[in-house]
Amino acid sequence: MELILQSIVNGLIQGGFFALFAVGLVLIFGVMSVVNFAHGELVMIGAYTIWLLHAQNGLAFIPAIGVAIIVVTIIGLLMERFLFRPTRDDPLAGLICSIGVLFILQVVATLIGGDGPSKQVPPPFHGTMVVFDSLRIPYQRIFSLVVSIVALSTLWYFLTRTKLGWALRAVALDREAAALQGININRISMIAIGVGGALAGLAGALMAPLTNINPHMGHNVIITAFIVTIVGGVGSLSGAVIAAVLYALFHTFVTVYFGGTLATICGLILMVVVLIVKPTGIMGVRVSE
Amino acid sequence: MNSRLKKIIGSLVLLATLVAIPHFLKFHHQDLLIFLTINVLVVASYRIVTLTGEWSLIHAVMMGVGGYTATLLFKNFDLGMWFTLPLAGGVSALIAALLCFPLFRMTQFYFLIGSFAAGEAIRLVWIQYVNPFGGTGGLSGVEPPIIGGIDFLDAIPYYYLALTVVGFCLFILYRIENSRIGLTLHAVHWKAPLAESVGVDTWRYRALAFVIGSFFVGIAGALKVHYLGTITPNQFGIGFMVFILIWVIVGGYNRFYGPIIGVVVLTVFDESIRSFAEIRPAIYGAVLIISILFLPKGLESIPAKFKAWFGIGSNSDAPPLADK
Numbered sequence: 014m015e016l017i018l019q020s021i022v023n024g025l026i027q028g029g030f031f032a033l034f035a036v037g038l039v040l041i042f043g044v045m046s047v048v049n050f051a052h053g054e055l056v057m058i059g060a061y062t063i064w065l066l067h068a069q070n071g072l073a074f075i076p077a078i079g080v081a082i083i084v085v086t087i088i089g090l091l092m093e094r095f096l097f098r099p100t101r102d103d104p105l106a107g108l109i110c111s112i113g114v115l116f117i118l119q120v121v122a123t124l125i126g127g128d129g130p131s132k133q134v135p136p137p138f139h140g141t142m143v144v145f146d147s148l149r150i151p152y153q154r155i156f157s158l159v160v161s162i163v164a165l166s167t168l169w170y171f172l173t174r175t176k177l178g179w180a181l182r183a184v185a186l187d188r189e190a191a192a193l194q195g196i197n198i199n200r201i202s203m204i205a206i207g208v209g210g211a212l213a214g215l216a217g218a219l220m221a222p223l224t225n226i227n228p229h230m231g232h233n234v235i236i237t238a239f240i241v242t243i244v245g246g247v248g249s250l251s252g253a254v255i256a257a258v259l260y261a262l263f264h265t266f267v268t269v270y271f272g273g274t275l276a277t278i279c280g281l282i283l284m285v286v287v288l289i290v291k292p293t294g295i296m297g298v299r300v301s302e
Numbered sequence: 303m304n305s306r307l308k309k310i311i312g313s314l315v316l317l318a319t320l321v322a323i324p325h326f327l328k329f330h331h332q333d334l335l336i337f338l339t340i341n342v343l344v345v346a347s348y349r350i351v352t353l354t355g356e357w358s359l360i361h362a363v364m365m366g367v368g369g370y371t372a373t374l375l376f377k378n379f380d381l382g383m384w385f386t387l388p389l390a391g392g393v394s395a396l397i398a399a400l401l402c403f404p405l406f407r408m409t410q411f412y413f414l415i416g417s418f419a420a421g422e423a424i425r426l427v428w429i430q431y432v433n434p435f436g437g438t439g440g441l442s443g444v445e446p447p448i449i450g451g452i453d454f455l456d457a458i459p460y461y462y463l464a465l466t467v468v469g470f471c472l473f474i475l476y477r478i479e480n481s482r483i484g485l486t487l488h489a490v491h492w493k494a495p496l497a498e499s500v501g502v503d504t505w506r507y508r509a510l511a512f513v514i515g516s517f518f519v520g521i522a523g524a525l526k527v528h529y530l531g532t533i534t535p536n537q538f539g540i541g542f543m544v545f546i547l548i549w550v551i552v553g554g555y556n557r558f559y560g561p562i563i564g565v566v567v568l569t570v571f572d573e574s575i576r577s578f579a580e581i582r583p584a585i586y587g588a589v590l591i592i593s594i595l596f597l598p599k600g601l602e603s604i605p606a607k608f609k610a611w612f613g614i615g616s617n618s619d620a621p622p623l624a625d626k
Contacts, residue, residue: 048411099595104411105357106594109551112544113594116587123580232540236422239415247411274430281423288416289404 015147020265026154028261029161033216034234035241035253036168037209043185043248044205047097047107052238053231054118055085055210059217060226061122064132067221074137074222081218082211088118089210093202115231122228131225157219164215165254168208172250181205185248236277237264240284246294256295320465324458331573332457336464338569340525343468345549345561346475347518352555353484354508355491356413359543360401361519363421366428366538368394368520369527373441374434376528383446387467387524394520395513397424402509418540428535440534444527460529467525471518476558478514487511548586552593554600563601 034056041049062081066072100106126132136153143149172178183191184201192198241260245252267276324332348361368390375381401420408416428435446454454460478484489497490504498504527533553564575585
């Protein structure tokens with residue numbers, strides 16, 4: 014019983030991270046119709062920034078998070094301006110360019126942190142909250158969960174309550190029609206990848222004290238993001254959030270009882286099944302050509 | 303001199319070069335030459351999958367399926383290479399045929415992601431089930447054959463063996479592409495509705511291309527494991543898949559020889575920047591981006607571009623039926 018409760022709590026916290034980077038991937042795909050394979054590496058760079066600034070050079074945790082967000086956002090903006098914009102007519106070209114970025118960012122991380130063992134960041138928030146005498150939640154995880162929820166709520170407000178958010182969703186629905194209405198596609202693309210990059214940077218920064226940091230950590234991130242995106246329904250942000258939480262719970266439970274590799278295998282099979290049975294995902298809408 | 307004679311002389315020169323090359327190389331480079339020969343088959347077989355316009359991300363894993371099949375057959379049933387090669391191809395093709403049912407319900411982006419997921423799942427199965435796949439450490443102890451007293455463990459004999467097998471497979475792939483099937487695959491890519499309207503079952507042809515490509519890459523996997531002697535799941539991860547994509551795209555995928563040029567040029571390039579060690583992937587990434595931005599039709603389009611600049615010949619950039 015304790016194990017089950019503990020797993021639920023851990024799964025929810027994990028779901029917060031999953032949602033942060035999956036939502037970014039969905040935004041970028043929705044607005045620019047390019048699969049950003051380097052999204053996992055954006056998260057990785059966020060984590061490395063924390064390691065470099067907070068763990069190595071003693072900058073406080075919260076300002077370091079701010080720097081991580083800014084750094085990753087700038088990388089995202091550069092990618093849009095110099096790679097995705099020139100290749101907009103050809104989605105495959107954008108995908109291949111993002112793979113090039115993936116290689117470059119991995120090397121950048123290796124140059125910054127060296128080849129050695131994975132890096133650890135000591136948690137800046139100490140202590141553990143004990144609920145019902147048995148359930149233990151470190152404050153670090155509570156902080157991450159709260160920040161994730163705040164960030165996602167802000168995004169929801171931005172997309173549904175502001176004019177810019179409407180414009181962004183209009184471009185995601187139909188780029189040409191939006192352009193005809195006078196919406197600047199280039200500007201909206203910059204905003205989409207900026208927001209996606211910021212969320213990836215935030216996810217990396219929040220994960221840094223809770224995980225092993227190495228140049229290849231982006232691999233698992235992108236696999237998770239794909240699973241969550243597909244299960245949630247491509248292009249659906251609420252679907253991605255729901256799928257992130259459900260998949261995180263699922264993954265945590267299978268990991269606890271059967272092991273991590275099997276959990277990922279199940280996730281991938283689940284994704285293929287969703288693609289076959291309901292390609293629009295749990296929250297997706299059927300789009301006709 | 304007529305073109306037929308030119309072709310024959312060209313082929314003879316090429317053949318003589320290929321036969322002579324290993325004798326001028328150091329041992330390390332002989333090794334590399336064998337892997338390059340095998341990789342030529344990998345990209346050529348990938349091309350047949352992409353002919354229908356679907357870019358799969360499972361090709362590297364299908365190579366692994368061939369490799370694991372050869373390994374398990376060799377270790378458990380003591381089968382020689384002449385049996386493991388075709389059987390490796392056969393098992394890859396069989397698994398590909400089964401995967402067709404889920405995968406080809408999708409197209410484009412969904413197919414890309416779906417094939418990636420299926421491949422990753424297969425690869426994780428190799429990691430999860432230590433018996434019989436050996437887990438992360440993989441399997442070892444596969445040996446090359448000894449035929450007529452020649453030990454193919456040595457690099458040069460094995461190179462000739464690989465060259466023969468790969469050459470034979472390339473010949474078949476080339477014939478397939480220029481046969482009725484190959485033309486239909488082009489039609490499925492560029493004019494799918496039209497092809498359907500004249501009675502072509504596009505699903506069947508997409509699946510057929512995928513199965514044929516998997517068959518030949520399975521053979522490539524077996525060739526590799528027989529030389530290397532060991533096999534691990536990480537040899538066939540997304541990293542290697544990305545390299546296949548890079549070779550095909552940098553070489554150019556509009557013609558049969560484009561991907562082959564890509565793998566040869568980039569392997570030589572990769573070897574020449576060996577001294578940069580840890581920043582090599584970044585150089586690779588930069589080359590990839592630059593070639594996508596400035597040479598979207600790949601290296602093979604360079605001669606045609608030169609001709610166009612100087613006004614010689616017709617601009618034959620476009621692939622057959624490419625007027626989408």
